[in-house]
Amino acid sequence: MTLILSKLKSHVRDTVGEGLRLCGLSSPSIWARDRLTIATFHRVLPRELLEHYPLPAIAVTPEELDHFLAVFQEHYTVGSLQETAQLLASASHDGKPPLAVTFDDGQIDNHQFARPVLRSRGVHASFFVVSEAAEDGELLWHDRMAFAIHHAIGTGAKGLDHWLGELGVAKSAGDPVPLAVTAAKQLTPAERDGLIRRLEQLAGKPVRPDWDGMMNWDQVRELLDDGHEIGSHSARHPILPLVDDDTLEVEVAGSRQRIEAQVQRPVLSFCYPNGDHDDRVVDAVRRAGYSQAVTTLYGINSRQSSPWTLRRVDLQGRYGRNAQGGFASGALLVRLSGRMPGAR
Ligand SMILES: [Zn+2]
Known part of the structure; x- marks a missing residue:
């Protein structure tokens, strides 16, 4: 039943994508004009590892990532969050609309499998690292x-x-x-x-497979050397609205200081763990000196959007595929429009 429903959904997406294309509305140059689109990825795992990863919905394969980047580059000016947020702010930008590529959590597969794909496409991205996890290597x-x-x-x-x-x-x-x-x-x-x-x-131990782990500081610095942005995803990845004021300070301002000490560069972007935020948390992020922060709310951002609660478009491998399982762009463009009904 679930399979039938999911097949039906991808048929609907394909059809919607085709419909938008026929109406001339499928071009981001129309709907994303003066908007900032932010794509979210987590894990990038080759098929043979993905089969052993128990949360496959938050992973894409390197081939799927390459396909996503190709579609982005066709329609958008692609870069890190910091680069594209500056593009949106600059009134003189009249090229393709900006799209930021972001990776949450800082696992080692980002360095191992996402980095080569980004390099081959010449794309800069933002990587949100969890400072204590980069320090001690413990999984989230x-x-x-x-x-x-x-x-x-x-x-x-x-x-x-x-x-x-x-x-x-x-x-x-x-x-x-x-x-x-x-x-x-x-x-x-x-x-x-x-x-x-x-x-x-x-x-029984060990439950952590040999291939998994967190990026260490050397690997984080290598991403920076490639031109990518390093942002903070807190110190320990807690649900921030649930922590007390002192802990919130450590998670938000403390993680920024810790990462800056390691990368010797200002850390300007923050990512709310699990997307959870409230007024108190947003205020702590603003006071800590970040220029922008991203949530997990679905949608795209205008110049009037608050830079502290930016919406994103979470991407899973299935959004880049048609009902037959081949690579396609129609469904992806519908998803990127921020107007997919009922989507999160
Ligand atoms: Zn996270």
Whole structure:
């Protein structure tokens, strides 16, 4: 049923894309004029690793990334968030509309697999790194949890159902990994850490595959040397509206100082972990000296949009493909228009 629905959805997207093209509306030069479009990526994993990654919805393959970049370059002036935000602000810009390429979380695959594709296309991007994770190399909590559950399922570990039940995740509801990660976002950091430790014990160690890890500072500096922007994605990737004032300061201003000390360059862009923000969090980002901040709200930005709550367009591999599974641009352009009905 889910498969049929998803096929139907991609047919609808293809048709909508074709319809827009026939009406002459499929060109971003019309809808994205004087707008800033910001594309979001997370993981970039070759097919053989993607098959072993338990949250595949937040990953694209290098081939898919290359296809996305080719479509971007055809229709947009492509660059990092800082570069394209400046383009939007400059009244003299009369070329193709600006589009920023952003990568969240700072995992090692960004350096290993996204970097060569960006280099071959001559595209600059923004990478949002989690300062403590770059420092100690520990995976972010959603990956730790996902690998632990994935491993526990694989080994048939007893007790998993109990913890999934504690999170309110029913086995019959679908893939329990993303459901459990979503449910765990409601827990306090201490509750979540405790749960992850129990799941890791249940799975047996090690749950982290050899190929995975976080970018270290040397790798982050290599991205900078390539012309990419390094932004902050907080110190530890907590849900910021849930942390106290002192922790918020460490996460927002502290992460900026830590990254700047390592890259010896001003850090001007911030990315809210999980997209979560409220007035208190936005105010902390502004006070810390960032020029702009991105959310996970779907849409594109005008010159009047607040630079502290910029909308983005999250891209998954399926948006670059037609119903037959081949590369296509119609569905992608509809997604990039920021006007896909009901989209998040
Ligand atoms: Zn993140």
